[in-house]
Amino acid sequence: MSTVLYITAHPHDHQTSYSLAVGKEFIDAYREANPSDEVIYLDLYKQDVPAIDADVFSGWGKLQSGTAFDQLTDAEKAKVARLGELVDQFVAADKYVFVSPMWNFSFPPVLKAYVDSVAVAGKTFKYTENGPVGLLTSKKGLHIQASGGIYSEGPAAAMESGFSYLKKISLFFGIPSFEALFVEGMALTPDQAPAIKEKAIAKAKELASSF
Secondary structure, eight states, rough: OEEEEEOOOSSOOOOOOOHHHHHHHHHHHHHHHHHTSEEEEETTTTTTOOOHHHHHHHHEEEETTTGGGGGGGGHHHHHHHHHHHHHHHHHSSSSSEEEEBBBBBBOOHHHHHHHHHOOOBBBEEEETTEEEESOOOTEEEEEEEEEOOOOOOGGGGOOOOOOHHHHHHHHHHHHHHHEEEEOOOOTTGGGGGHHHHHHHHHHHHHHTTTT
């Protein structure tokens, strides 16, 4: 049995979002193919994902210096504890599915905040005398990304920094397999948007059978 984190970063729902529509078909097909696996849904727009701010740095610093957790301020305790919950949940999972739109060549800022919350030394990677080493070597991931233009290939590919960033951070964490499913070109050819969506859904179902 595996645990899958299904992580979405979109303010809309699957009825209006291309990425969420394809993501829903993927995870539904995955659950059908893997009924004994646990799927945990994380809608980042509805989750408490603390930013790495002054309270967090202050709380971490106090803990590292030997201060007891209950001696932190209320703000420090709330944020540090929540960040700990998020990274522990991430480490405990076996598979990750990220679903997001492309915004300004990347993804919504709440997804970056989430990545920051799980990029923790000693949890997802460690420092060694030869540099950082990823600790999640038995995991796998997928990013489903929708965009109005085409960024998976051609001249615009150099500007894509959503999937490419998640791919880099997954390698940093030691995750050996991190795939992409691009849903793209709907704004370039609006008349083809339904066909693009259906093609992506078919690909999603295919990927779900082997993920």
